[in-house]
Amino acid sequence: MEANSLSFKDLFSIIRRFWILLLIVTVVGGAFGAIYASATLDPMYSASVMLEVHNYTNGDDAFINTNSEFELAEKLKAGHILTVTESYNYLKEVLVALTHWEISEAEYLALEKEHSENISFVKDYPYTERKLIGYEDTGNVSSTDGLPILKPLYENVEKTRPAYFLDVLSEFGYRDQNGVITLTPSAIRSMISISENEDAVNFFKITVSSTNKQFALYLTQALEKVLIEKFVNYGSVITNSDPRANDGVSYPLKKYTAIAAVASFVLCYGVLLLIKLFNTRVTNEEELKRIANIPLLASIPDFNFGKQK
Amino acid sequence: MNIPFLKNICLFKKKNAVPVDKSTYLLTPDAPFAIAEAYRMLRTNIMYSAGQEGTPIYAITSAMPHEGKSINCSNIAISFAHAGKRVLLIDGDMRNPTVAPLFKESSKNGLSEYLASVVPEPNFIPSKYENLTLMVAGHKPPNPAELLGNKRIAELFEIAREKFDYIFIDLPPVNMISDATILAKDISGYLFVVDSGHTHSGAVKRALDSIRMVGGSVIGFALNRVNPKKSDGALYGYKSYGYSRRYYKNYYNRYNTKNSDVETEEQETDAE
Numbered sequence: 001m002e003a004n005s006l007s008f009k010d011l012f013s014i015i016r017r018f019w020i021l022l023l024i025v026t027v028v029g030g031a032f033g034a035i036y037a038s039a040t041l042d043p044m045y046s047a048s049v050m051l052e053v054h055n056y057t058n059g060d061d062a063f064i065n066t067n068s069e070f071e072l073a074e075k076l077k078a079g080h081i082l083t084v085t086e087s088y089n090y091l092k093e094v095l096v097a098l099t100h101w102e103i104s105e106a107e108y109l110a111l112e113k114e115h116s117e118n119i120s121f122v123k124d125y126p127y128t129e130r131k132l133i134g135y136e137d138t139g140n141v142s143s144t145d146g147l148p149i150l151k152p153l154y155e156n157v158e159k160t161r162p163a164y165f166l167d168v169l170s171e172f173g174y175r176d177q178n179g180v181i182t183l184t185p186s187a188i189r190s191m192i193s194i195s196e197n198e199d200a201v202n203f204f205k206i207t208v209s210s211t212n213k214q215f216a217l218y219l220t221q222a223l224e225k226v227l228i229e230k231f232v233n234y235g236s237v238i239t240n241s242d243p244r245a246n247d248g249v250s251y252p253l254k255k256y257t258a259i260a261a262v263a264s265f266v267l268c269y270g271v272l273l274l275i276k277l278f279n280t281r282v283t284n285e286e287e288l289k290r291i292a293n294i295p296l297l298a299s300i301p302d303f304n305f306g307k308q309k
Numbered sequence: 310m311n312i313p314f315l316k317n318i319c320l321f322k323k324k325n326a327v328p329v330d331k332s333t334y335l336l337t338p339d340a341p342f343a344i345a346e347a348y349r350m351l352r353t354n355i356m357y358s359a360g361q362e363g364t365p366i367y368a369i370t371s372a373m374p375h376e377g378k379s380i381n382c383s384n385i386a387i388s389f390a391h392a393g394k395r396v397l398l399i400d401g402d403m404r405n406p407t408v409a410p411l412f413k414e415s416s417k418n419g420l421s422e423y424l425a426s427v428v429p430e431p432n433f434i435p436s437k438y439e440n441l442t443l444m445v446a447g448h449k450p451p452n453p454a455e456l457l458g459n460k461r462i463a464e465l466f467e468i469a470r471e472k473f474d475y476i477f478i479d480l481p482p483v484n485m486i487s488d489a490t491i492l493a494k495d496i497s498g499y500l501f502v503v504d505s506g507h508t509h510s511g512a513v514k515r516a517l518d519s520i521r522m523v524g525g526s527v528i529g530f531a532l533n534r535v536n537p538k539k540s541d542g543a544l545y546g547y548k549s550y551g552y553s554r555r556y557y558k559n560y561y562n563r564y565n566t567k568n569s570d571v572e573t574e575e576q577e578t579d580a581e
Contacts, residue, residue, distance in 0.1 A: 281506055
């Protein structure tokens with residue numbers, strides 16, 4: 001089958017000529033996607049808590065540029081000022097650490113063997129934190145303030161995840177009888193989101209989205225408790241509003257609607273493009289020019305069209 | 310897959326289909342402005358493509374049947390006649406004569422009779438249009454191609470050149486039969502009618518190759534049955550020059566109500 005070669009102008013001419021059809025197909029496709037999403041997908045509930053971070057301050061101390069949770073915690077303890085970004089990163093780090101329980105089967109078995117007398121410890125998913133234990137003098141002096149440059153010394157500390165956090169998972173069936181968490185870290189992380197408040201710089205909003213309204217609320221409460229403890233332990237204060245579950249039900253409508261609308265547009269455009277590509281019928285001057293370098297002397301309108309007018 | 314067979318199915322006439330009187334498509338003073346303007350443009354372009362010496366002879370043909378050759382050929386001739394030119398319209402399609410039925414004239418003593426030497430002189434029939442003279446196809450001969458190759462055709466052109474300013478011949482489609490290409494050396498050029506949205510580019514290429522092979526020249530295309538709503542470029546010479554439909558309508562109303570003599574003046578100007 002002979003096919004036409006299409007120029008960019010032809011590609012745009014399809015949109016220009018069939019824009020109503022493309023618009024209708026896109027809207028109908030998007031609507032279909034929205035209906036499909038609301039009919040087949042589970043409704044999503046969300047619960048959120050607003051955290052307000054206050055730090056002890058003691059002037060313009062030298063600022064240590066670090067993103068480590070534990071270094072930041074030490075800064076808090078020492079009375080350093082945390083910037084908004086640092087606070088935000090700190091909260092995120094805590095959440096990531098809290099939801100990091102990926103452990104290979106071999107590691108699990110090794111831990112089980114090592115701690116056979118205390119199996120509950122294994123079930124609680126231990127994780128390692130670095131703890132600042134002191135500073136080592138490097139012998140160098142800062143060129144800016146003349147003070148000696150100190151190197152922080154850490155030691156690894158094994159910790160267990162907070163019980164109330166694990167209890168929430170157990171209560172809603174995300175831990176089996178052996179205490180193994182059946183929820184993958186990526187799944188729980190996709191439920192939790194943290195966002196900065198644009199209006200008040202020290203406010204952070206933690207939101208948990210789930211198909212289970214109660215689980216969303218309880219997990220939010222557990223996270224709130226964890227975060228408060230983290231900050232308080234390191235000498236900061238968090239005030240917060242009570243966690244609350246939103247009454248509204250939300251579906252991932254926007255996502256599915258957008259995907260369906262774009263897919264419909266692309267499909268419709270593709271079909272039109274193929275029709276145009278394989279349609280060798282002459283319809284305009286440019287197509288005649290491609291056939292031969294002979295001038296078009298006139299275009300005679302359709303008599304019926306003219307008579308209607 | 311036999312696509313042509315499927316296409317042929319469509320050629321069966323519908324029951325109770327009302328036959329269209331094609332004479333209603335002939336150019337009249339009350340023709341829609343768009344159509345009249347298109348033929349005026351075509352006329353002007355043909356005039357510019359004509360040489361300086363002698364009466365030009367233009368053949369109107371197409372690649373395939375039913376592309377609007379005869380209607381366009383007749384309307385071009387009428388348009389030239391409106392401009393005050395003495396025009397001869399010859400129906401060169403002796404297999405499927407159309408000029409006689411279009412102009413509601415008798416088909417006797419036409420081109421076939423003259424070329425077969427049945428009649429000594431060509432029968433030029435004055436039409437109801439001023440300055441337009443017709444030569445119908447005559448009775449259907451068994452050998453139209455041989456008749457067109459006859460030396461009497463050259464004699465006919467000699468006679469016609471003395472009497473007319475422009476000669477137009479309606480010829481059969483190029484890809485179907487060879488009649489259209491036989492006259493290649495006797496005529497000034499071919500005007501190639503292309504049915505918008507129906508004629509395949511391959512058919513046009515084949516037809517043009519056939520004309521070139523016999524030494525014929527094509528002066529240009531006439532894109533027929535253009536629907537401004539469906540056409541990408543709309544009507545040539547309208548959209549590109551800013552003649553939107555609103556302008557078009559306003560202009561047309563003004564044209565009809567306030568200045569009814571404009572067309573006559575334009576015709577006179579064109580004639581000059």
